[in-house]
Ligand SMILES: Nc1ncnc2c1ncn2[C@@H]1O[C@H](COP(=O)(O)OP(=O)(O)O)[C@@H](O)[C@H]1O
Ligand code: SF4
């Protein structure tokens with residue numbers, strides 16, 4: 001009736017007519033948004049790739065050229081040396097900057113990130129792949145666990161905010177939120193691996209087990225994962241509980257919750273109204289934080305000697321393994337980009353306001 | 361306008377509601393007696409802060425913290441004293457027996473669910489067995505209020521304008537067939553034409569179903585169109601109450617007169633329209649003894665400073681004022697032109713144009 005008001009939550013790109021509110025949740029709009037994200041993500045990946053090319057190329061002493069020349073000195077023919085170097089870095093040591101650059105991008109497109117210097121001959125993708133296992137699983141477990149705990153406790157902290165339980169919960173959140181992750185990690189190792197050694201002090205698995213789907217190996221894996229996962233969980237739990245508490249408190253003050261009560265809606269239904277509205281903004285943060293943690297937590301992996309992406313990155317920097325460094329950065333970037341897209345899709349799936357092309 | 365025999369009466373007796381403030385608990389509603397005759401529409405007017413919403417919430421025993429009902433009762437036929445209800449009993453009474461249109465009805469919907477789903481939540485909460493019939497009734501009500509029911513039920517709140525949301529709020533208050541309906545400024549987000557239409561529809565539904573209705577508004581003109589009785593609130597008191605035409609035509613309480621004088625069309629002449637002097641009291645500035653209106657009253661007497669006037673009823677009209685007690689016949693003192701103005705039933709729209 002009054003198109004001026006209803007237009008507020010709509011984006012300018014949404015072409016749906018104001019007389020057809022239901023058609024605004026069109027898959028077309030969603031596809032357009034995802035396409036936008038993918039385009040931005042690809043641009044971001046390209047920028048990171050270009051930066052790592054420039055770093056490798058412009059590092060003082062030019063490692064690529066150095067490698068090439070040292071191979072020639074060892075008696076290789078220039079062609080052989082060129083090929084060997086190209087295999088190592090993913091681009092040719094000679095030729096113009098442009099030729100080198102296009103060569104590099106071309107091999108990236110073929111998922112060839114070059115070979116590692118510090119672990120000679122092994123492909124960077126292989127190294128990253130095996131490190132990713134040790135990062136992704138514990139990070140995923142820790143993040144989801146802390147999200148679950150934080151959200152549930154956050155609801156309690158909000159509902160009981162004038163009582164003792166609420167105070168304790170909120171305090172636990174603030175404390176944990178303020179403590180740096182490496183302090184939590186060191187404290188946990190000190191307690192559970194040194195003072196009262198019920199947990200392994202480091203490494204991803206005990207060496208005496210044969211890798212595979214046997215109970216001994218899996219049990220050892222799980223045992224070793226406990227402290228890192230608990231550290232990840234505690235490190236992010238504080239943020240979740242505080243965010244959830246404040247969201248619930250805000251929603252409790254919203255008019256529509258009072259209206260729902262005045263209409264005599266059942267308690268369970270009102271609770272679902274509150275929970276869904278309060279949790280919604282956290283889902284995006286969840287997806288993003290999973291993406292961020294693809295880089296692994298350098299501190300946690302170092303403390304628990306967990307051979308994940310964080311350690312890989314640190315190792316590549318200290319050994320000047322540029323191909324590995326660039327590759328790791330690239331993978332972390334891809335993780336973030338993918339997380340962004342997932343977060344957006346998630347939001348689209350659960351928030352009707354975004355679905356119709358409104359403010360995200 | 362004839363009373364419907366099935367409609368329940370609502371009797372508010374000695375109702376006092378206090379809000380906790382830094383300086384202690386202060387009354388927002390003080391010892392109020394108010395009877396809503398079965399089958400009538402009672403309008404409540406008064407400046408912002410006079411306690412209208414607080415009083416309305418009491419009909420659902422829904423005063424929000426930091427407030428509480430400190431004394432009194434709200435008897436509703438077939439329901440008993442609402443103040444004594446609690447838990448599941450109270451929840452079931454809300455919505456089912458007393459329909460409520462929230463003051464901020466534009467924001468009374470869950471942003472994450474379609475209107476239809478919220479309607480079903482309402483039906484399920486009150487054990488409605490025939491949900492199809494419920495949806496049909498909802499569509500009918502929406503259609504009467506000028507909307508495409510099917511489309512509105514499929515919409516999310518953000519896809520509706522403020523006025524549409526307000527009408528959805530009215531639909532949700534009526535759809536369960538509650539016999540007592542409370543509307544707290546139900547038309548504020550609507551344009552003038554729609555406002556008049558909606559109030560007319562409220563009147564129609566009220567007559568058809570035999571309801572007892574309370575309409576709060578600060579638009580005295582609008583309430584004249586729709587109400588049978590009018591209650592005027594000031595500082596947490598009902599200072600005047602009676603048949604709407606009589607109250608508007610020959611206001612007795614100095615505050616009622618001031619309110620009417622402030623409305624150009626009702627006072628007959630724009631040049632005579634005069635804003636009420638002073639500001640409405642807040643909880644903190646309300647005097648503890650004497651008449652709450654005395655600071656702004658042009659008929660103040662010594663007794664007004666010390667003794668609070670009690671509401672007295674004479675020929676169907678209730679007034680709480682020492683000056684009115686004293687004068688046997690106050691009608692002679694009525695402002696000139698007021699009677700003519702109140703009898704005039706020009707639609708609110710026409711009236712509003714004069715402001716612009
Ligand atoms: N939650 C609250 N806390 C403190 N004071 C309140 C609260 N709600 C209302 N009041 C006070 O109670 C008085 C009556 O308010 P209200 O019933 O909303 O009046 P109206 O609806 O007539 O504008 C006002 O003075 C207001 O400031
Ligand atoms: S009681 Fe006194 S002060 Fe109050 S309205 Fe009447 S005349 Fe005025």
Ligand SMILES: [Mg+2]
Pocket residue numbers: 412413414463544
């Ligand atoms: Mg109000």
